[in-house]
Amino acid sequence: MRFLLTDEQREFGRSLDALLGAADTPAVLRAWAAGDHGPGRALWGRLADAGVFALAVPEAYGGVGPLPVEAAVACVELGRHAVPGPVAETLAAGVLLAGAGGPVAEEWLPGIASGAAVVSLTLEGYGPYAPDADAADAVFTVTGDELRLAPGPGEPSASADPARRLFRPEPGGAPVAKGPAIRAAARAAGDTAAFATAALALGCGEELLRATVAYVKQRTQFGVPVGSLQAVKHRLADTLLGLEFARPLLYGAAVELASEVSRPGAGAGAGSAEGSPGTGAGSAEGSPGTGAGSAEGSSGAGAAVAAAKVAAGEAGYAAARTALQLHGAIGYTEELDLAWWLRRARPLRDVWGTPSACRARVLAG
DSSP states (O other), X not given: OOOOOOHHHHHHHHHHHHHHHTTTHHHHHHHHHXXXXXXXXXXXXXXXXXXXXXXXXXXXXXXXXXXXXXXXHHHHHHHHTTOXXXXXXXXXXXXXXXXXXXXXXXXXXXXXXXXXXXXXXXXXTSOSXXXXXXXXXXXXXXXXXXXXXXXXXXXXXXXXXXXXXXXXXXXOOOEEEESHHHHHHHHHXXXXXXXXXXHHHHHHHHHHHHHHHHHHHHOEETTEEGGGSHHHHHHHHHHHHHHHHXXXXXXXXXXXXXXHHHSTTOOOSTTOOOOOTTTOOSOOTTOOOSSSOOOXXXXXXXXXXXXXXXXXXXXXXXXXXXXXXXXXXXXXXXXXXXXXXXXXXXXHHHTTSOHHHHHHHHHHO
């Protein structure tokens, strides 16, 4: 199996890195955490113009996807720059609504693709919280074979990441779609959310490692840079190995998802289309979720996503622990921009499939 990105995919990643590097994301994060979503929504619009959110939306609804490999490239960069907002949830909503089809897909999918609509959601088996529901234009919930539009974001709950607020959506809301297709679409959406979160965690870990390496080259102790000490080198090397071992699992999961949606009859909704495994098109209907270890649907893509999620999540969290230790006391200060990445790593590890749930899904095959 070939894991190398094409020249076009690498250039897509570089273009997002340049866009986000000029966006002052720490300032955007601070504003988002304080309840000012304006700078974040402006950045969201620029990312949409670059095609990020169209990657999860079928062409019939104004998107270009689903394209799992390109989505992985994008989410790694968004994780590296700690972009605020329900990124994984919006991408998952694209898959969910495409599987549901009908009026709800026609109403919301074009807005998701264009960046006009920010969406959060909850799915059975993944916990009751909708991240950033206060900033979302819509919050969807799935219970059984019913898809509902929540009447409101609900009350906020405590979160380890102040720029990723958690809400329990208000109960009720009329069903906007129902039937067996909703169950299948929800399983595919759960896989997409876990997959996107794995990519965000990998990017977060990479930035934590990059910043830590730069810091230990500058900080001195006993007259030498602390980065020259063997114990520090070994800790950084172990962190790098964890991230590098997670990367092929992430892109392996992308290839599995793309292969699954390219099979005849595997697409969900009106926008499904066949495509090559390297780029993917259609939707990942029928792939099982990783949050609760569901055994329904096709096992290959679900198990691959679970493996990527646990590897990237654990590697990103290990990078946070390394960064915190090697930065010393300065690592605890909120004035340090790196604190936003430090506080994000553990929630990314645990959301949309805890490590134990993902390991159980991998073992179930």
